[in-house]
Amino acid sequence: xxxxxxxxxxxxxxxxxxxxxxxxxxxxxxxxxxxxxxxxxxxxxxxxxxxxxxxxxxxxxxxxxxxxxxxxxxxxxxxxxxxxxxxxxxxxxxxxxxxxxxxxxxxxxxxxxxxxxxxxxxxxxxxxxxxxxxxxxxxxxxxxxxxxxxxxxxxxxxxxxxxxxxxxxxxxxxxxxxxxxxxxxxxxxxxxxxxxxxxxxxxxxxxxxxxxxxxxxxxxxxxxxxxxxxxxxxxxxxxxxxxxxxxxxxxxxxxxxxxxxxxxxxxxxxxxxxxxxxxxxxxxxxxxxx
Amino acid sequence: xxxxxxxxxxxxxxxxxxxxxxxxxxxxxxxxxxxxxxxxxxxxxxxxxxxxxxxxxxxxxxxxxxxxxxxxxxxxxxxxxxxxxxxxxxxxxxxxxxxxxxxxxxxxxxxxxxxxxxxxxxxxxxxxxxxxxxxxxxxxxxxxxxxxxxxxxxxxxxxxxxxxxxxxxxxxxxxxxxxxxxxxxxxxxxxxxxxxxxxxxxxxxxxxxxxxxxxxxxxxxxxxxxxxxxxxxxxxxxxxxxxxxxxxxxxxxxxxxxxxxxxxxxxxxxxxxxxxxxxxxxxxxxxxxxxxxxxx
Numbered sequence: 147x148x149x150x151x152x153x154x155x156x157x158x159x160x161x162x163x164x165x166x167x168x169x170x171x172x173x174x175x176x177x178x179x180x181x182x183x184x185x186x187x188x189x190x191x192x193x194x195x196x197x198x199x200x201x202x203x204x205x206x207x208x209x210x211x212x213x214x215x216x217x218x219x220x221x222x223x224x225x226x227x228x229x230x231x232x233x234x235x236x237x238x239x240x241x242x243x244x245x246x247x248x249x250x251x252x253x254x255x256x257x258x259x260x261x262x263x264x265x266x267x268x269x270x271x272x273x274x275x276x277x278x279x280x281x282x283x284x285x286x287x288x289x290x291x292x293x294x295x296x297x298x299x300x301x302x303x304x305x306x307x308x309x310x311x312x313x314x315x316x317x318x319x320x321x322x323x324x325x326x327x328x329x330x331x332x333x334x335x336x337x338x339x340x341x342x343x344x345x346x347x348x349x350x351x352x353x354x355x356x357x358x359x360x361x362x363x364x365x366x367x368x369x370x371x372x373x374x375x376x377x378x379x380x381x382x383x384x385x386x387x388x389x390x391x392x393x394x395x396x397x398x399x400x401x402x403x404x405x406x407x408x409x410x411x412x413x414x415x416x417x418x419x420x421x422x423x424x425x426x427x428x429x430x431x432x433x434x435x436x
Numbered sequence: 437x438x439x440x441x442x443x444x445x446x447x448x449x450x451x452x453x454x455x456x457x458x459x460x461x462x463x464x465x466x467x468x469x470x471x472x473x474x475x476x477x478x479x480x481x482x483x484x485x486x487x488x489x490x491x492x493x494x495x496x497x498x499x500x501x502x503x504x505x506x507x508x509x510x511x512x513x514x515x516x517x518x519x520x521x522x523x524x525x526x527x528x529x530x531x532x533x534x535x536x537x538x539x540x541x542x543x544x545x546x547x548x549x550x551x552x553x554x555x556x557x558x559x560x561x562x563x564x565x566x567x568x569x570x571x572x573x574x575x576x577x578x579x580x581x582x583x584x585x586x587x588x589x590x591x592x593x594x595x596x597x598x599x600x601x602x603x604x605x606x607x608x609x610x611x612x613x614x615x616x617x618x619x620x621x622x623x624x625x626x627x628x629x630x631x632x633x634x635x636x637x638x639x640x641x642x643x644x645x646x647x648x649x650x651x652x653x654x655x656x657x658x659x660x661x662x663x664x665x666x667x668x669x670x671x672x673x674x675x676x677x678x679x680x681x682x683x684x685x686x687x688x689x690x691x692x693x694x695x696x697x698x699x700x701x702x703x704x705x706x707x708x709x710x711x712x713x714x715x716x717x718x719x720x721x722x723x724x725x726x727x728x729x730x731x732x
Contacts (some may be wrong), residue, residue: 183531183534230717231716231717234716234720236530236531237471237530237534237674238670238716238720241666241670241712241716242713242716242717244663244666245667245709245710245712245713245716246713248663248705248706248709249706249709249710249713252702252703252705252706252709253706255702256702256703256706354662354663355659358538361535361538362535362538365535396550397549397554398546398547398549398550399546399550401542401545401546401549402542402543402546402547402550404542404546405539405540405541405542405543405545405546406539406543408535408536408538408539408542409518409519409536409539409540409543412523412532412535412536412539413522413523413536416526416528416532
């Protein structure tokens with residue numbers, strides 16, 4: 147028990163960040179499972195984090211209300227953004243969400259209520275490890291159930307062949323918007339927890355490269371099963387600590403290992419590390435994924 | 437002092453570098469329909485290698501520039517071999533190609549960090565003797581004029597090359613329809629490798645010019661131009677070379693004009709990305725793009 151406490155004292159923050167990143171990776175997985183590449187989830191997390199932080203600081207709301215407010219804000223913005231941009235596919239959808247993310251980041255830098263470039267500070271850090279992992283478990287359960295639900299099948303059929311799915315009577319726009327809003331809400335929740343974990347939230351925390359990181363977690367872990375994104379987030383978030391454990395501390399090497407893992411996975415394990423544990427069927431011919 | 441004129445000239449200078457960067461970006465997209473996110477990392481390495489050639493190897497910039505450009509082109513061949521060629525037969529090659537290019541971008545940036553350190557470096561002072569001209573209240577330096585001249589020259593040569601040579605026609609044929617090009621006897625794999633070579637060489641050249649213009653190069657300088665480059669090729673139309681040139685100039689001008697009008701640099705990127713977003717919604721094919729782009 148003492149060892150466990152010591153372990154937590156040393157690695158507590160890594161454990162927390164693994165949870166937050168896993169939740170963010172799962173939020174991206176919702177849209178990825180419908181074949182939509184969104185680079186806006188980091189911005190949704192930012193929106194959720196700022197909204198939750200503002201509710202706590204300016205409106206003195208209790209933690210749970212702030213979190214829900216953050217998630218709802220992100221979800222509503224996701225829905226409002228989703229309806230116009232979902233006509234776009236592949237790379238163009240990725241670009242539009244990317245542009246949206248940049249606009250959110252720049253807005254956060256320039257607005258007064260978000261605290262400008264320094265961000266919101268002095269947010270009480272009330273997020274506990276168990277809360278993060280409760281949220282991760284909830285999201286993972288949702289994703290696992292989703293695969294067998296009507297919504298899940300609709301999303302998968304859209305990923306495999308959008309035209310065929312539409313011919314089978316699947317309302318493409320409706321399901322896309324739903325997936326987009328769910329993903330945004332999940333990201334918003336993660337953002338709110340993050341803001342209440344680190345005391346502060348700044349525009350830098352949710353830029354383009356965070357969005358790319360979320361994509362990397364999904365690819366490395368595997369996008370086709372619920373524990374894939376969690377696996378990817380856990381491995382890559384813990385990687386600096388693992389490397390430090392074997393005596394590698396140089397930044398460039400750490401970064402290079404990161405890139406190398408991603409490259410090897412995409413070349414040799416297209417379904418991610420999760421495919422090592424379960425025999426997934428090989429990726430079928432997909433007409434439009436990116 | 438003619439402030440507006442000065443801003444327009446500055447926009448033209450930086451816009452020509454954006455255009456040169458974006459031309460390489462859009463070339464690969466036009467041929468392969470793949471977004472090569474490692475392009476910005478090649479841009480960075482090209483600039484850093486040029487500084488190294490000048491500082492450590494003592495070369496004049498006139499020799500270091502073509503050598504570093506060539507080196508960047510070789511990086512493009514490596515990129516194609518490692519990250520794109522093995523995935524080409526896969527059904528989701530666009531998506532997996534995007535991912536593997538991200539992986540290569542991270543590896544290249546790590547290499548740049550390992551070789552050159554995290555601090556920003558610069559070309560030695562006085563390497564190029566700079567003349568300063570005053571024209572109707574606008575200040576011009578010979579360095580700026582040289583940058584625009586080199587960028588314009590490279591873009592012009594590329595445009596002529598694509599339009600009028602046999603290899604250029606083969607590149608266009610592969611871009612149009614890979615299978616038909618194969619049937620007509622075009623060596624598709626060779627053409628794709630060559631496209632990567634040209635694209636990356638131009639990216640590296642843009643990196644050198646960028647470093648000369650701002651007098652500072654750092655391993656993470658590709659990050660800021662990466663997003664701008666994407667905005668430029670969307671603005672001009674994915675896959676269109678004249679579009680990328682035009683988009684680069686428009687983007688450079690919009691940047692400096694936003695700063696001039698709003699008086700702060702905070703909104704510089706906001707205008708550009710809002711513009712990008714709106715263009716994607718109302719005209720996803722960009723200014724000069726092909727019609728089918730929404731399906732890509």
